Amino acid sequence: MNWPGRIVLLILIIASAGLFLRKFVAALRIILAAKPDADFRLSPIGPRIRKVLWEVVGQGLVIWQRPLPGLAHALVFWGFCVFALVTANHFAEGFGVGFLSDGGFSRFYFLTAAVFALVVAIAISGLAFRRFVIRPKWLEPLSPESGLIAFLIFALMATYLGRFWVVEGTRAAWGLWWAHTLVLLFFLPLIPGTKHMHLVLSPITVFLERPGFSQIPPLVGDEDFGLDTGKDLTRITSLQAFTCVECGRCTEHCPANATGKILNPKEIILGARHYLQEFGPKSEEPLLGKHLSMEAAFQCTTCGSCEFQCPVGIQHLPIIVGLRRGAVNTGKWENSYGGELFVTLERHGNSLGFPASEREKFIEKNGLPYFDGTQDYCLWMGCLGSYDPNGRKILLALADVLRYLKISFGVLRQEKCNGDPVRRLGNDYLFGELAQGNLEQIREAGVKKMVSICPHCVRTMGVDWKEHGGTVDIEHHSELLARFRDRLPSDGGEKQSVVFHDACYLGRYRGVYDQPRDVIARFGQVVEPPRARERGFCCGGGGGLMFLGEESGKRVNRERAEELVATGASVVAAACPFCNSMLRDGLAAASANPPELLDVAQIAAAAIGKNSAGS
Ligand code: SF4
Ligand code: SF4
Known part of the structure; x- marks a missing residue:
């Protein structure tokens, strides 16, 4: 390229990088100005590195959660990684110092990048089709920026592939080179102002995730009342708020949202981000207000689905419970059922x-x-x-x-x-x-x-x-x-079908999925409902909601009970007295002739009773 061309290129690079940095540094300033996380420890570092390798580099979580769109996303990500070297070489070429030549390894690399470019173009088209034509509700509202970015990624791939069809040194080659350059330079400043900020932040967010699933950080000192104003938002919470990729996985799996409540876990995270952008982390403006809703925060069953699903390490429960803390500890939450529960526990020491x-x-x-x-x-x-x-x-x-x-x-x-x-x-x-x-x-x-x-x-x-x-x-x-299951009697005859309902606090919180099934399998034929194990659907009773009730939308227990009844199993097995209580009501409402509801222990005890009666 001649000198005037190089000067134009340099000016464009500086402008693009400058715009990127301006927005990126503004977000970084907000994150760093937030309150430090008092309980945070970086060690042990091994599990953090493994998590980044699995979730970010391997895209394991993304693919596991939504295999087809997840794979499409993973291919776009891996394509970007391959393109890092091609892009560096592209700009170097502009200044006459390209380091990838036409032979040997370089040729192999260009061809590999071409394969990726084709795959990325197909994958991004598929993702755009899903977002704008199929339009799953958890991806709403549609943002024009998503469409623009999808188009830019497609254009990047098309302009790269085009070079294989044109003769080097021709006007066509020159035009493609500049088209590719301009798309790249236009794309770069869009990253920090959009959900594509996750390209930069998600490895850091996943690495810095607080240990423990749905772990509620302790309050620190007498002045900590939970999340009341911007001053209470910590750095990790702020980092997570800026990392949200708006994929809606959390919302898709939220039982409150699925049954028509206003709670939308994605909007909780975006609400925190919008608060930080408008008021900043030093603000005394209440968090619950313009961007975050008290009603929504108290509709959460703390089932943990949102946090479990999030592919970029966002931890919803510390925020939702933090907002509840802020409202309760400052006397802003007024709820007659909640107040009654607190007084009952103070007086009697039990929730009933x-x-x-x-x-x-x-x-x-x-x-x-x-x-x-x-x-x-x-x-x-x-x-x-x-x-x-x-x-x-x-x-x-x-x-x-x-x-x-x-x-x-x-x-x-x-x-x-x-x-x-x-x-x-x-x-x-x-x-x-x-x-x-x-x-x-x-x-x-x-x-x-x-x-x-x-x-x-x-x-x-x-x-x-x-x-x-x-x-x-x-x-x-x-x-x-489950450890003693071999000593339990086994029903050798025809086993009745038993559908097992995973309790959120046993499954997602504790990772216990097989043990109750192993016990049930001694006596019955285990049947799985559509939403089972890690994706088990809540009974609606967690997070104190068994005592508060639900004031809007369909009842969560009814939704779950209908799903369990539809399996046609003759027994519904639970492993939690909260689930048992919620499902009892749900099953009665869902069917005139509901299946029998039993706990795992009751199933085992009944078999023991039969066994001893027969012996
Ligand atoms: S914990 Fe469960 S109920 Fe609460 S926001 Fe997350 S998915 Fe929804
Ligand atoms: S919080 Fe996580 S799961 Fe929810 S929309 Fe954002 S990135 Fe997706």
Whole structure:
């Protein structure tokens, strides 16, 4: 290229890079000006690197979640990686210092890039077709910028491929070279102002993700009330807000959104971003208002689907629960059911509002032993196992199975709610009181190992209590029973079909999918509903919503119950007393003749009963 051409090229590069940097640095300034994450630790670094390799470089999560569009996205990404060298060479050529020649490795590389260019052009056309013609609702609203970027990527590939059809040194070759250059230079400044910011930020966001699934960071000091104003947004939250690629995976899998509530997890993340862009991280403007809705924040069941699905490491639960904390701790949240739940827990220590004497009577009537330090396990009863008629049936069924397996157990003399509903609703003060009171009882009783019928108790006591010094070794009864499944009787005859409903707090939160199925498979034919395992659909009861209820849209439990009924199974199996309670109502509403609803422990206990009757 002649000197005037080179000067024009240099000016264009400087302008394009300058525009890119201006927008990028503005976003970076906002992120860095946010509050540091007090609880953040970089070590251990190995799992962080592995996560980046799997999720970013390998695009594993993207492909696993949505195989076809995921593969299309992965091909675009890998194509961009291959094009990095081609692009560097392209600009170098403009200044007469191209480093890829026409022979050997260079030729091979150009041809490889050509194959990628073809694949990327097809993949981006497919993605654009899906977004603008098929139009899945979670990709709404349509943004013209997405269309423009898709067109630019297509144009980049087409102008690269065109060079293989023109003779070098001709006007056509010169025109293609400049067309490719201009598309590149136009594309670059669009990155930081659009969802394509994820091209730059997502490796950092995935690397810096807070450890632990749906982990709620502890409040720090007396002045930390949760997410109330911009001052409470931390750097990692701000980084995540700027990384959202607006793919809508979180919204697609959100049970609240699927049943017509206003909660849209994508909009929660974008709301945080828009707040930061308008008010900044030092603002005292309330977060709940123009960009984020209090109603939406309190519609969340904390099922974790959104966080589980996000391909760029965005953690929704710390934000949603953080907003609840901010609203509850500053007295902005007014909800009669929520207020009643808090008062009930303060007065009675259990979420159902019964006097503790009712628990004692139940223990004595059913001959449950008290834990005295000699038994294998301390059986944590939980609010539902202690006071709810259906929860009690599950607990007694488990006690029967444990006796059959000759596993000794005892219950605590005193037990209060572990604090799960108030923790998820943002009342940290009450949560702390409940956790500390229970921890004292557990320590005094000399408990080593615990088992519970409730995945919410298992999660809260095993993970959330750590904030209050808890080191409780607790597992879910399905895990314990699965270890001893060979000692359980097996129904050799024709097995009835059992559809298993994955509890969010057992599956996504704890990674326990096979164990309850392994236990059920001894006695029944396990049937899978359309949304199962990692994609299991919530019962609607988590996050304190069992006590708040749903005021708009279809009820989540009804939606799930209809799906379970449609499998035609004769039994619905659950592994959580919350799910059991929600599905009981849902099944009654969904069918005049609903399948039987049983917990995994009840299925095992029934088989043991049959076995002993027959022996
Ligand atoms: S946790 Fe579940 S209910 Fe809450 S926003 Fe995420 S997907 Fe929706
Ligand atoms: S938060 Fe994650 S899953 Fe949701 S739209 Fe953004 S990138 Fe996609």
